[in-house]
Amino acid sequence: MSDPTESPAASPRPGQRTPVAPYARRSRRGLITLATVTLGSGITMLDTTVVTIALPTIGRELTSSLDGLQWVNNGLTLSLSALILVGGSLGDRLGRRLVYLVGIAWFALASLACALAPATGWLVAARVLQGVGAALLTPGALAIIRSSFREEDQPAVIGTWAGVSGIAVAIGPFLGGWILDVLSWRWIFLANLPLCVIVVLAGWTVVPESRDEAAGGRFDLAGAGLTSVVLAALTWVLIDGAQWPALLVTVVAVAIAAGVVAFVLVERRAHYPLVPLRLFSSRVFTSANLMTFLVYGALGAVLFFLVLQLQNTAGFSPRDSGLATLPITITLMLLSAPMATLAQRLGPRRPMTVGPMVVAVGVLILSRVGAGSGWGSVLVGTSVFGLGLAVLVSPLTAAVLGAAPEQYAGAASAINNAVARTGGLLAIAALPAVVGLSGADYRDPDLLTAGYRLATYVTAALLVLGGLVSWFGLRGTGPAARHRPEAPTPTA
Numbered sequence: 001m002s003d004p005t006e007s008p009a010a011s012p013r014p015g016q017r018t019p020v021a022p023y024a025r026r027s028r029r030g031l032i033t034l035a036t037v038t039l040g041s042g043i044t045m046l047d048t049t050v051v052t053i054a055l056p057t058i059g060r061e062l063t064s065s066l067d068g069l070q071w072v073n074n075g076l077t078l079s080l081s082a083l084i085l086v087g088g089s090l091g092d093r094l095g096r097r098l099v100y101l102v103g104i105a106w107f108a109l110a111s112l113a114c115a116l117a118p119a120t121g122w123l124v125a126a127r128v129l130q131g132v133g134a135a136l137l138t139p140g141a142l143a144i145i146r147s148s149f150r151e152e153d154q155p156a157v158i159g160t161w162a163g164v165s166g167i168a169v170a171i172g173p174f175l176g177g178w179i180l181d182v183l184s185w186r187w188i189f190l191a192n193l194p195l196c197v198i199v200v201l202a203g204w205t206v207v208p209e210s211r212d213e214a215a216g217g218r219f220d221l222a223g224a225g226l227t228s229v230v231l232a233a234l235t236w237v238l239i240d241g242a243q244w245p246a247l248l249v250t251v252v253a254v255a256i257a258a259g260v261v262a263f264v265l266v267e268r269r270a271h272y273p274l275v276p277l278r279l280f281s282s283r284v285f286t287s288a289n290l291m292t293f294l295v296y297g298a299l300g301a302v303l304f305f306l307v308l309q310l311q312n313t314a315g316f317s318p319r320d321s322g323l324a325t326l327p328i329t330i331t332l333m334l335l336s337a338p339m340a341t342l343a344q345r346l347g348p349r350r351p352m353t354v355g356p357m358v359v360a361v362g363v364l365i366l367s368r369v370g371a372g373s374g375w376g377s378v379l380v381g382t383s384v385f386g387l388g389l390a391v392l393v394s395p396l397t398a399a400v401l402g403a404a405p406e407q408y409a410g411a412a413s414a415i416n417n418a419v420a421r422t423g424g425l426l427a428i429a430a431l432p433a434v435v436g437l438s439g440a441d442y443r444d445p446d447l448l449t450a451g452y453r454l455a456t457y458v459t460a461a462l463l464v465l466g467g468l469v470s471w472f473g474l475r476g477t478g479p480a481a482r483h484r485p486e487a488p489t490p491t492a
Contacts, residue, residue: 053176079131103136177322287473300424331386355392
């Protein structure tokens with residue numbers, strides 16, 4: 001018997017695939033679609049944290065400086081942050097499934113280039129190319145969920161997607177440590193290839209196509225260009241600015257400020273802007289994205305510094321430092337689904353307030369990691385860290401998408417992902433200099449420990465601030481409330 005949720009909804013136009021009614025969450029096609037978008041987006045998230053655990057090894061083999069490792073870590077994040085808005089817009093226009101699968105294929109080829117890297121510069125360039133593929137596929141995952149599943153099933157589907165994505169982030173250090181112990185850091189990238197093939201085959205066969213039929217006019221090339229240039233310049237200033245003349249850095253900083261102003265003006269006048277600014281008229285949307293920037297910036301910086309501290313100061317092997325983060329994975333696996341259900345009943349405000357505070361407590365526990373540290377304090381810290389992460393992930397995603405009109409699902413997802421990645425990008429770029437680390441300092445246990453501890457205090461403060469933003473910014477949000485601004489009207 002055929003699944004009624006998979007029956008044709010309307011006659012297709014010539015050359016188009018037959019449209020289908022939204023899938024039920026537990027239907028065969030619904031399960032395969034969910035698995036496809038979860039695995040695809042999980043690959044990019046997994047890759048980020050797997051590479052983090054390998055940074056000390058890559059630094060030794062390729063004789064990289066600290067700023068070189070920052071660029072290896074940030075290469076993907078930079079292009080992803082700069083172009084993810086483009087990916088969301090392209091998906092809305094050309095087809096979310098098409099752009100998603102192109103992104104997966106691109107990511108696979110760039111991963112192969114990473115695995116073949118003979119030097120740090122090559123690896124950084126390949127990581128930038130990885131980010132381009134990730135920018136195409138990342139916003140498509142949630143947009144596909146919004147367009148492919150029945151409305152009543154979407155909260156549960158989003159909760160599953162968010163939980164598994166969180167697990168992909170958390171399991172990265174453990175998996176990376178095992179790969180480094182058994183094989184080499186190059187296999188971290190080669191492992192992406194078979195997974196990408198599976199996603200492309202399943203996606204092309206089962207995932208339904210969708211797009212924003214109202215999208216039209218010229219593509220916002222000016223907005224895309226300004227985003228890329230501003231983020232690249234800002235990252236360069238934060239990582240390498242201290243090594244260049246003050247006058248040059250000042251000129252670049254002024255250009256960055258001018259670029260931000262120009263971007264806002266361009267988006268206000270565009271017929272179909274890359275960033276529909278009217279989305280930010282929603283207090284919930286704006287607050288959730290500000291909280292995302294603070295919290296994900298802190299999370300990215302903590303993982304970057306923790307891996308260096310565990311391996312270079314505490315004497316953990318790559319495998320052991322990966323095992324030390326395993327409680328984050330276990331906590332997310334056990335609690336993501338229950339926390340998503342609880343967030344549906346309570347609304348997003350309380351989980352998005354409590355979650356960052358709990359993560360901050362975990363970070364403060366981890367601040368004591370140093371020479372001679374054993375497993376006890378590390379495991380306690382990562383367990384508390386994982387608990388807070390499980391509390392905040394699902395309601396954050398649901399709050400952002402719930403505050404956006406249906407036709408801007410891709411743009412809303414892309415904006416939130418861009419904000420999250422940009423937070424991590426800027427935190428990792430800026431914090432080493434803020435805490436007094438540069439060059440080969442990360443190889444000196446005493447210098448690294450002093451910088452590491454200060455960095456944990458800064459990130460804990462960012463997490464607390466993120467919780468406060470949620471408490472005040474999400475007031476009035478309830479379990480049944482949907483905070484949707486009106487669809488913006490194209491302006492001349």
